Amino acid sequence: MIVVSVEFEPPKYLAVAAGVKDRIRHGEFGRGEQLPSESALVREYGAGRTTVVRALQILRAEGWIDREHGRGSFVKAVPRNPETRRGIGETEFVQPEDTAGAEFVSAETREAPSPVCLALGVPEGTPLLLRRKFVHDDGAPKAVVSLWFPVEVAEETQLAHSRLLRVSVRQHLSSERAIRTDRVVERLAARFATAEQAQALKLDDGSPVLHAFAVLYDTSDRGVVVAEVVVSPLAEPVFEYTDLS
């Protein structure tokens, strides 16, 4: 009989990092307080100094602590919102499509506007798959998200189906079509809402809306998807940064 152990032993540097994070969260080390020194942590966790330092460098990169040469490591803010430093449009490629408050609207082929064609490198007026969803927060409309795919990209995927994916668009393209993507370019602008957008977001015609236009590129630098996110002025996106440089 063969027994396969499926225990997953995380690397020690991650274990130390997680351990210290926990102790911060549980209040053992409060804000501004000094962490045990590297050598103390070496003793506590039975690890080498290299390992402890690596863990502390991760905590610093994630914004949990400050490290001051000659003084020690000090607890900074405890990050409340881990979803930080993500572009508005980028999020639509990278996050599971089916998030809280999201609602499927439509999936249809349609002639794309010229900025979209330009970004995807297809001739003007090419019919593309337009996939729409609507995001609200407790009844209040927040945003309309439109994804544009060339039809040959969307073939043999579930992107034309009328159901939100439980994975991210990026992951879906990778698993279903082996399309590897590694780059997003995103533009941000303030615009007047179009009549269609104003209606969806329950705004007056001509209200100012936040407009994110993001392009996802594959490893050969071909544009693969365009995301257009139109955000209601009543739902100002909030970002929190605790890992200041």
Added chain:
Amino acid sequence: MIVVSVEFEPPKYLAVAAGVKDRIRHGEFGRGEQLPSESALVREYGAGRTTVVRALQILRAEGWIDREHGRGSFVKAVPRNPETRRGIGETEFVQPEDTAGAEFVSAETREAPSPVCLALGVPEGTPLLLRRKFVHDDGAPKAVVSLWFPVEVAEETQLAHSRLLRVSVRQHLSSERAIRTDRVVERLAARFATAEQAQALKLDDGSPVLHAFAVLYDTSDRGVVVAEVVVSPLAEPVFEYTDLS
């Protein structure tokens, strides 16, 4: 005679990282190609393996390369725009004030609007130091930046002077007043330009503008500075992400 050497010798791991970046940029290693192995780099740069690995881990974190266990390190995208993943308002705290295209406008005490007072925890109508700069790109107006400081924060600093700082506001507060800051909360919105803003950005009255409202907090969670950035619709901010998760 005392001679103080001001040579700045960067740490070797940064030198290796910069060296490899340069070689990628200059096309020695193209997209998808394999980098020299760790041991080869150890020989090339005369460094220890620890140092080389640390450099490669930085390149991975910055999105330059992929590292595959048992295979090697491979070049991903070449980031064009290194100013990535930084909030529009956050940038005004963290970047040297005196950047290309920036122009000092004014520094004066003035009654602050209520959202600013609220963020800084001072009573409505408190006079605050308002410090303004204007950013243009080759003559085209890009943005107006307003920083609000409580007067007791700005005391004994150069923030009331009519010259752009060569360091970041955050660093200035740290060095001149020992104010340690560790958190930024930022809101993004689309708004109509006020008459004043429209004039500064040479826009029609009532044009839609991008509005970033960012608050910098110190380690005791007190609001220390508010940055308001108003971006012209003709200058859409562009972000590039090559380190997708």
Added chain:
DNA sequence: TCGGACCACTTGATCGGTCAAGCGATTGAG
């Protein structure tokens, strides 16, 4: 009292080594 030398403690950078584990090609037994 003041200031400087000194010391203990801290983090920063670096080294060279061990062992584990994943990948890919070669090789050899059946």
Added chain:
DNA sequence: CTCAATCGCTTGACCGATCAAGTGGTCCGA
């Protein structure tokens, strides 16, 4: 011919050590 063992290369994790350099205190002499 097929498939599994093996080998050489790679990255991943980890260790304990050295030296440098920044911080903050003590102590001692002028």
